[in-house]
Amino acid sequence: SKDCGFETLLNLHVLFIILYSTLFFIVNCCCCYCTERPKAKVSIKPAQHVFRGETVTLRCDIDGEGVTSWQYRWYKDGAFYNSSELQEHTFSPVTESDAGEHSCYGAERGGSRSSKHSDEVTLTVSDRPQAVLSVSPQKWLTEGDPVSLICEVHGNSTGWTFSWYTLIVSPDNKYHFQLLSDSSRGAGGNYTVSSAALKHTGVYVCRAERGEPAYNTTYSNTQPVWVTGVSPQVSLIISPSRSQHFTSVSLSLNCEDQSNSDRWRVKRYTESLGLEDCSSSLWVSQTGSTCTFNFTTRSDTGVYWCQSESGEKYHPVNITVYSGVILESPVHPVTEGDTLTLRCLYQFTTPPNLRADFYKDESLIQNQTTEMIISTVSKSHEGFYYCKHSERGESPKSWISVRETPKAKVSIKPAQHVFRGETVTLRCDIDGEGVTSWQYSWYKDGSFYTYSELQEHTFIPVTESDGGKYSCYGAERGGSRSSYMSDEVTLTVSGEFEHLVIHTHAFNMLL
Numbered sequence: 001s002k003d004c005g006f007e008t009l010l011n012l013h014v015l016f017i018i019l020y021s022t023l024f025f026i027v028n029c030c031c032c033y034c035t036e037r038p039k040a041k042v043s044i045k046p047a048q049h050v051f052r053g054e055t056v057t058l059r060c061d062i063d064g065e066g067v068t069s070w071q072y073r074w075y076k077d078g079a080f081y082n083s084s085e086l087q088e089h090t091f092s093p094v095t096e097s098d099a100g101e102h103s104c105y106g107a108e109r110g111g112s113r114s115s116k117h118s119d120e121v122t123l124t125v126s127d128r129p130q131a132v133l134s135v136s137p138q139k140w141l142t143e144g145d146p147v148s149l150i151c152e153v154h155g156n157s158t159g160w161t162f163s164w165y166t167l168i169v170s171p172d173n174k175y176h177f178q179l180l181s182d183s184s185r186g187a188g189g190n191y192t193v194s195s196a197a198l199k200h201t202g203v204y205v206c207r208a209e210r211g212e213p214a215y216n217t218t219y220s221n222t223q224p225v226w227v228t229g230v231s232p233q234v235s236l237i238i239s240p241s242r243s244q245h246f247t248s249v250s251l252s253l254n255c256e257d258q259s260n261s262d263r264w265r266v267k268r269y270t271e272s273l274g275l276e277d278c279s280s281s282l283w284v285s286q287t288g289s290t291c292t293f294n295f296t297t298r299s300d301t302g303v304y305w306c307q308s309e310s311g312e313k314y315h316p317v318n319i320t321v322y323s324g325v326i327l328e329s330p331v332h333p334v335t336e337g338d339t340l341t342l343r344c345l346y347q348f349t350t351p352p353n354l355r356a357d358f359y360k361d362e363s364l365i366q367n368q369t370t371e372m373i374i375s376t377v378s379k380s381h382e383g384f385y386y387c388k389h390s391e392r393g394e395s396p397k398s399w400i401s402v403r404e405t406p407k408a409k410v411s412i413k414p415a416q417h418v419f420r421g422e423t424v425t426l427r428c429d430i431d432g433e434g435v436t437s438w439q440y441s442w443y444k445d446g447s448f449y450t451y452s453e454l455q456e457h458t459f460i461p462v463t464e465s466d467g468g469k470y471s472c473y474g475a476e477r478g479g480s481r482s483s484y485m486s487d488e489v490t491l492t493v494s495g496e497f498e499h500l501v502i503h504t505h506a507f508n509m510l511l
Helices: 002-030 504-510
Strands: 041-045 049-051 056-061 070-076 079-084 088-091 100-108 121-126 132-136 140-142 147-152 161-169 175-179 190-193 202-210 223-228 234-239 244-246 251-257 265-270 274-277 284-287 290-293 302-307 313-322 325-328 340-346 356-360 363-369 371-374 383-389 398-400 409-413 417-419 424-429 438-444 447-452 456-459 468-476 489-494
Touching (some): 056 121, 132 223, 325 383, 363 371, 424 438, 424 468
Parallel strands (some): 140 223
Antiparallel strands (some): 070 079, 147 190, 302 313, 325 340
16 A cells, blocks of 8 residues: 555665664774774973972873874863963973963864863972971081981972082181082982091081972071091180080180190081181180180070181080079080089079089989089980079070090000010000090009100110010090000010021022
């Protein structure tokens, strides 16, 4: 019938549409139109957290197979801000206004393909940073101790290299930073000295840089490092001889060496004024190697040392100037076995001695006494001490350092076994920190033999009667310190050395 024919024709038409659509879909898949669109990805160099003034590069990566050229579109906080044929977008220099959530996508140049939008990546821009310098394990050292200077950029530790400087004061009291000759070995952020020497005494700063062109932080805070010598060439003598002093009084510091030379100058480092000559203050004068305070102030609190004309630094001492209650404690380290006496003094009474409580490392160790005496000091007594009065207040803290009693050591030149008629020298070495002059006592076979202000004792010529077991010890000239006795060293003296004669005839017979 006519209706049946129409229905058949309609069904054929629908079938044709379905077949055509299927074929169109297959063709499109073959032409890659059904391939999943690649997703863009944003990366930021040198880091997502940067500082104002740096050069920052954003990069848009798209893994789009078959596409050789993209047009990149950049968005910030969801809004379009730039279109470019370049894969990278650079802020040079970057500012706070460039911060935000950045994303990108790409469209094929001369084609119809496009990528998916990237995820947003946050760019944070902060003020120019300051490097932060610290010292580990401590800034007060003895020759031979290890020490590390640690430089950091807080909030961002990515990609920095570090440079190290020492603070120098010119004769006209102007500062400048001098790059350390081996600064590069601290490029990773840690400048480590395995065995500190006197030359390492100084005030240090660091600075960090990264990027191309190089971007620098500001210089770090200053950090002093103080190295005391085992046998310093010079001693810093304080009068009155204590580490804490009242305000508004006189104070004298003098650099003394064995030759009484005036080539030394007293230098200082204070929190308020930094590195300077001792005589830079209004109430201070320096004559030769002596620095005299006519009127002390709290700003005079700091570290003082002796410095040679060539810049060598020796014998740093910590001095505290305070008004009210102070602790009378020794300027220099005490030696094991010595007696330690501490007193609590008050500026506005006569006599100044207070009946007070004494503390070590925040623990009460003696109460209501005018002085605290430790008759035999040991290493366990090392620590921070202060005194406290219920009405007058408490003193600043003082670090009491305890050093071991040094042991003498005998050496013989040219050898322990010598021949009659040679010149033989015995030498007594004592590594006694803080002592510049010893009186040497010599013993032979356990009995006192001689004493001398000279470190060496010489036999010219040596005889058999000089043979024996020798030992020595030292006593501080003009002081109370002494060393332990050395071990005995044997000197053997034989008869005259006989020259070896080779008879030519006999030698030729052997050939």
